[in-house]
Every structure is written in C-alpha cells, then in structure tokens.
Amino acid sequence: MEFADLIKTPKVDEVLLQRPLEPKVVGTLCLTGHHLIFSSRQDNSEELWLLHRNVDVLEKRFIGTVGTLTLKCKDLRIIHFDIQGMEECLNVAASVEVLSTLNTSLMYPFFHRPMFEAIKEDWQLYNPSEEIKRLSSLGWRLSDINKDYSLCPTYPAVIMVPDTIEDDVLQKSAAFRQLGRFPVLSYCHHNGVALLRCGQPLIGTVMRRCKEDERLVNAALGTSGKRGYILDTRSPQVAQQAKTRGGGFEPDAHYPQWRRIHRSIERPQGLQESFMKLLEACNDTSAGVDRWLSRLDACNWLGHIKDVLTTACVAAQCLDREGTVVLVHGNEGTDSTLQVTALAQLILQPEGRGLRGFLTLLEREWLQAGHPFQERCARSAYSTKTRQQAPSFLLFLDCCHQLLLQFPCSFEFSEELLICLFEHSYASQFGTFLGSNEQERKQLKLQHKTVSLWSWINQPTVQPQYLNPLYEPNSHVIWPSVAPQSLHFWEGAFLRWCRSAEESERARDETRRLANKHSQLQARVWALREQLAELERNDPGP
Incomplete structure (x- = not known):
C-alpha cells in the first residue's frame, strides 16, 4: 500500500x-x-x-x-x-x-530521519547488569527465566528476584499471578529494604493457594524478621469483588508476615472519564469562575492526584521511616501500581530527580515494567472510544508536576520536560513509546528502525530548554503535602492552547534571568569568602 x-x-x-x-x-x-x-x-x-x-x-x-x-x-x-x-x-x-x-509499522517514527546523530545507548538508560553489582550483596540476583517472554509477556527479559529463590519457584508464582506478573524488585532503598511490584493473586472464590508464591514473597523480607506491607491500590470492596472474576488478595492466613493496606486509586476507565470531563471544562470558554471551579471539582482530577500521591507517600514512609519491605499491586499491576512505585522513588531517591535519573526511572518503571502505552494512549480525551484508553501516565506526570511545584529547587528538569513527555506518549516522531512492553518493542525492532526520544532530549542544543534554572541538588527525602490547598491545577498542560504563549515565555525568561542573577551573586559571595580566607591565612595576627 x-x-x-x-x-x-x-x-x-x-x-x-x-x-x-x-x-x-x-x-x-x-x-x-x-x-x-x-x-x-x-x-x-x-x-x-x-x-x-x-x-x-x-x-x-x-x-x-x-x-x-x-x-x-x-x-x-x-x-x-x-x-x-x-x-x-x-x-x-x-x-x-x-x-x-x-497500524504501527506505518507510523512516522519508522520513516523519521533526524538531523542529529542518534546514540544507540539511549535505548537502554537502565541496565540491570550494572544495578545488580550494587544489590547482589543485599540478597538479589538477576534471572533470565523470561528471556523468551513466555513466562510473562509484559515483563522484560531479565528481572531481579531474591537470590534464595530458584527459577522453578518463579514459574509457579507466575501461574498464580495476574498476567503472570509475579513479584519482582522495583527499588532497593539505601537502608536495604525493598519495594516490589506484581499483579494480583489468582485465589478466586475457592481461595486457591500457591506455596511457591508465599515463599517468594517472604524471601523479599530477608533475615530481618520484620513484617512487610502489601499495598493494594484497590478499596477492600473492589479487591473482594475481584475474587468473583478469579482474582483477589493475599489471605492473612497464608501470608502471616505481611500486613495488607488498601489505598483506593481510580481504575483506568474511571480515570479516562475524569479526563474527558476535565477537558470539557477547560474548553468551556463561557463558564464563569464559580462554574469553572464547580466543573473542576466534579471531574475529580485533583482528587485522583491526591489518592496517588498519598499512596506513594505511604509506600515511601514504610521504606524510609519504618524500614519495612513494601509489595505494591492492584489488578494487573500495569497502571496504578507503576504510578505508586515510580513516585515513591522520586520522593526517596535524589538521583531520580536529576534529568538522566528521571528518564532512567521512566525506562525502568514504565517502559520495561510493561505499561500498555499502545493501548492507553491510542486515543486522548476527545474520543468516545474509551475501553482501553486511560491517562495513567499523564496522571503520573501531573503528580510529578505537583512535586516540582512544592520543591522547585530539588528537580533538575522543568515543567517543559513533563509536557514534552505527555505529548510524545500520545503522538511522536520517535519510537520510545511505541508498543506496550519490551517484547513488542523488540518484535518491532524499534532500536534499529526508529530513534529514541532520549537521544533528542539529551542533545546539547535541546537539553537546556528542559532544565530547571533553580535546581540545587537535594540529597534528602522530600515529603509532599497532599492537602487540597497544596494541589494545583496544571495550567501549563491543560490550558496552554487557551492562553497566550508569549505570556508563558516571558515568565520562563524572567525565571531564567533571576536564576542567572542568583548564580552570579552566589559566585561573587564565594569569591569574596576565598579572598577573606586568603587574607586571614596571610595575616600573622597580633
């Protein structure tokens, strides 16, 4: 054709x-x-x-x-x-x-030939072989049991699991979990405790049991003797209803070392409906202030942000303050689960707040972890075809924007990067967000036939527009507020076509100007301190 x-x-x-x-x-x-x-x-x-x-x-x-x-x-x-x-x-x-x-093979990324030299290494910012060098001493190993993607089609070829668990145990656990998504390591905190993610257990109404899965989950606790937390992103009622469809949650009797916590996060279909109502409100130019605020409240988008951030904070507190292992899952473990694990790492991990660290986080927790971009981003908010579509990734980016607003100096990247990621996840000349998992991307040969978005962002002439001029490295954990007055509507993403671009550009230029002036003054202060120290060293004193 x-x-x-x-x-x-x-x-x-x-x-x-x-x-x-x-x-x-x-x-x-x-x-x-x-x-x-x-x-x-x-x-x-x-x-x-x-x-x-x-x-x-x-x-x-x-x-x-x-x-x-x-x-x-x-x-x-x-x-x-x-x-x-x-x-x-x-x-x-x-x-x-x-x-x-x-269809996918005819999309523009397969025909796009950029004017810059693409770097193949940008296709794999996260390398598990490098990560295991740090984690092998903490009781983790790499397994290639999924190298042909037959065990779990939505997992990568190489996954990280407890070193006391054999591959045959992983096979039994995969058969017991939704989509074969057995518990794998997502992040290991500096105190050695782990954050894991998986799909729901398939216990059904007959209360099916899998001792291999129990062994795998308990192995993540190590030898500390502490209890772990299972963070279920569904309400108790929804989790209970999942049993009638063959799913469910871990029974206390079979997982006695774990305490289950339910934190309800909106499912994809409900999230899509909220997104559609939000855009209807944004495009209603005749609405007054009261009507606009009423429609914004009715779509509950900010409520979804609050739910996700609250759950991520719970996970981060368990890891950092209580020193306990956390296992996160909802139904399939491909939407709300990834929102929570990725945000918890942004809260805890300073490296993830740098530009390259953030892109690496997206690579590991969204692309390699099997978020179905091809399905979720096939349509946006204007289409009525909403069966598989959902702005799960956009909601995550909005949560990142809330963190950026509350901690404006702790992130190396700016709001412009988040907007860029939002746009390219739905339509792009790059192949990064094509496909729904690593297996599909390899079948499409994206690494050889398309260019990575990361290569474009990392160009010396492009990268400055995505950097935060106020950035000062912060090695501490950041604890965001989820109070209603602390959460803000993201005008830069949802209203940028409804307001003057010149006004936004002037605001960005003024921010950069003030940041440069601050840097110059700071450099001058350090120079004066050096001069004063030199004078004190040369002064013999009385």
Missing part, C-alpha cells in the same frame, strides 16, 4: 486556519503520508505541521459550500480549517481519518 493511495486531495488552496488566541490565517493545506501541513500566503510567515497521529477526533460541519474541519488533537489543541468546496473538504477529512489510524 502506498500513502498516495490514501490521500484523495493532496493540496487545497484558500484554506482559513482558526485557533484560539491566534489571528485567522489564509493559506494552503497539504497532506503527506504522515503530516498535515498548512502554509500561509503572506510570505510564508505562518507554517503548521501536524502529525496525523496527533488527531484524536475529526468533526465536519458545512454551511453552504464551505466546510469546516475541526481537529481535536491528542496534545489537547483544537484547530479549525475552513475549506471551500464540499468535495475537497470531505476528501481531506477522509484522508486524515485513515492516516491518523495507520
């Missing part, structure tokens, strides 16, 4: 482009295999490139012979094109609808 066969009308003149807060522009609209390109007639001063993959919903409206195409995008933009002639308008609409839903 050729892309040209899918494009009924490749070029249309006299098209009117309309966007919020931007002047209307007349120009030429062109369609390529992967992009919709608009160029103005006024000395080409306006040019818009839009990935077809970025189109979430396309709506058509006709008044006489003039058709209006409204493109609602996955990055939350809304763009209007007024096209003369019904046939041309329908042809453009039909072409975009087909090109925006091409």
Whole structure:
C-alpha cells in the first residue's frame, strides 16, 4: 500500500486556519503520508505541521459550500480549517481519518530521519547488569527465566528476584499471578529494604493457594524478621469483588508476615472519564469562575492526584521511616501500581530527580515494567472510544508536576520536560513509546528502525530548554503535602492552547534571568569568602 493511495486531495488552496488566541490565517493545506501541513500566503510567515497521529477526533460541519474541519488533537489543541468546496473538504477529512489510524509499522517514527546523530545507548538508560553489582550483596540476583517472554509477556527479559529463590519457584508464582506478573524488585532503598511490584493473586472464590508464591514473597523480607506491607491500590470492596472474576488478595492466613493496606486509586476507565470531563471544562470558554471551579471539582482530577500521591507517600514512609519491605499491586499491576512505585522513588531517591535519573526511572518503571502505552494512549480525551484508553501516565506526570511545584529547587528538569513527555506518549516522531512492553518493542525492532526520544532530549542544543534554572541538588527525602490547598491545577498542560504563549515565555525568561542573577551573586559571595580566607591565612595576627 502506498500513502498516495490514501490521500484523495493532496493540496487545497484558500484554506482559513482558526485557533484560539491566534489571528485567522489564509493559506494552503497539504497532506503527506504522515503530516498535515498548512502554509500561509503572506510570505510564508505562518507554517503548521501536524502529525496525523496527533488527531484524536475529526468533526465536519458545512454551511453552504464551505466546510469546516475541526481537529481535536491528542496534545489537547483544537484547530479549525475552513475549506471551500464540499468535495475537497470531505476528501481531506477522509484522508486524515485513515492516516491518523495507520497500524504501527506505518507510523512516522519508522520513516523519521533526524538531523542529529542518534546514540544507540539511549535505548537502554537502565541496565540491570550494572544495578545488580550494587544489590547482589543485599540478597538479589538477576534471572533470565523470561528471556523468551513466555513466562510473562509484559515483563522484560531479565528481572531481579531474591537470590534464595530458584527459577522453578518463579514459574509457579507466575501461574498464580495476574498476567503472570509475579513479584519482582522495583527499588532497593539505601537502608536495604525493598519495594516490589506484581499483579494480583489468582485465589478466586475457592481461595486457591500457591506455596511457591508465599515463599517468594517472604524471601523479599530477608533475615530481618520484620513484617512487610502489601499495598493494594484497590478499596477492600473492589479487591473482594475481584475474587468473583478469579482474582483477589493475599489471605492473612497464608501470608502471616505481611500486613495488607488498601489505598483506593481510580481504575483506568474511571480515570479516562475524569479526563474527558476535565477537558470539557477547560474548553468551556463561557463558564464563569464559580462554574469553572464547580466543573473542576466534579471531574475529580485533583482528587485522583491526591489518592496517588498519598499512596506513594505511604509506600515511601514504610521504606524510609519504618524500614519495612513494601509489595505494591492492584489488578494487573500495569497502571496504578507503576504510578505508586515510580513516585515513591522520586520522593526517596535524589538521583531520580536529576534529568538522566528521571528518564532512567521512566525506562525502568514504565517502559520495561510493561505499561500498555499502545493501548492507553491510542486515543486522548476527545474520543468516545474509551475501553482501553486511560491517562495513567499523564496522571503520573501531573503528580510529578505537583512535586516540582512544592520543591522547585530539588528537580533538575522543568515543567517543559513533563509536557514534552505527555505529548510524545500520545503522538511522536520517535519510537520510545511505541508498543506496550519490551517484547513488542523488540518484535518491532524499534532500536534499529526508529530513534529514541532520549537521544533528542539529551542533545546539547535541546537539553537546556528542559532544565530547571533553580535546581540545587537535594540529597534528602522530600515529603509532599497532599492537602487540597497544596494541589494545583496544571495550567501549563491543560490550558496552554487557551492562553497566550508569549505570556508563558516571558515568565520562563524572567525565571531564567533571576536564576542567572542568583548564580552570579552566589559566585561573587564565594569569591569574596576565598579572598577573606586568603587574607586571614596571610595575616600573622597580633
């Protein structure tokens, strides 16, 4: 199949482009295999490139012979094109609808050839072979039992497990856990206690038992003799109902060394509905302050942030203050579980707050851990097809934004990086977020056929725009507040197309200017201290 066969009308003149807060522009609209390109007639001063993959919903409206195409995008933009002639308008609409839903192998990342030299090492920022050098003395080992992905299709080929557990025990435990996601190491704190993640146990209504799974879970406790915590991201009622579908939770009688804690986090479908209501409120330009606040409260997006951050803080407190092992799971262990384990590490681990450390965290806790990006990000908030779609990763990024607001000097990266990750997770010229697990990415040969987003971010000319000018390394644990007054609506992500870009850019420039001035003054203070110390050393005294 050729892309040209899918494009009924490749070029249309006299098209009117309309966007919020931007002047209307007349120009030429062109369609390529992967992009919709608009160029103005006024000395080409306006040019818009839009990935077809970025189109979430396309709506058509006709008044006489003039058709209006409204493109609602996955990055939350809304763009209007007024096209003369019904046939041309329908042809453009039909072409975009087909090109925006091409299968994976025909997506733009497989055709994109960047103007910079991509580094293959950026495809694997997290190397478990390097990590085990530090953890082998703490009772952990690498297992390649999943090297062909037959044991657990959503796990990576190499996983970290207790060194006292044989591979045959892992096989039995995988058969006992949802999707074969048996307990594996997520993070080991500086005090030696571990954070693990897995899928729910398949006990069902018959209270099925697996002694190998019990042995694996207890092995994570080591020889400390302390009890561990099982942090279930479902309410007790939801966890109980899961038994009727073959799932459930660990019975106290079979896991006596563990205490179960329930912290309810919204499931993917409910989260998607909340996201859709949030965008409806953001696009309601006629709403007054009271109505806007009422709609924001009704969608409960900030409530979901509070739930996730609270659960992550509970996990972090158990690890850091009580020195106890924590095992996190919900149903499948691919959404709320990853939100909690990743945020707990940001709270506890200073390295994760650096730019490279944060990207490494995403590599380990989201990409290698099997979050189904291909399903969750197939559609955004404007589509009504919500069966598998959910903004789980976006909610995590919003939680990171809350941490950044509360600890503005403790993160090396800025809000711009979080927005960049949000956009590329839904539509990108890079292959990083394609596929839903390591197995699928290897089958697609992404490392050889596409370029990693990390390679682009780490370019010397690009990286500065994602750095935080206020950053000062903080080696301590950060404890965020989850009080309602401490959580803020993320305007930079949800309203950036509804407010002036110039105003935001001026604010960023002023922040950078003040940060540079602060650095200069700080350098001057250190120079004066050195001069004073030198004078004191040379002064013989009375």
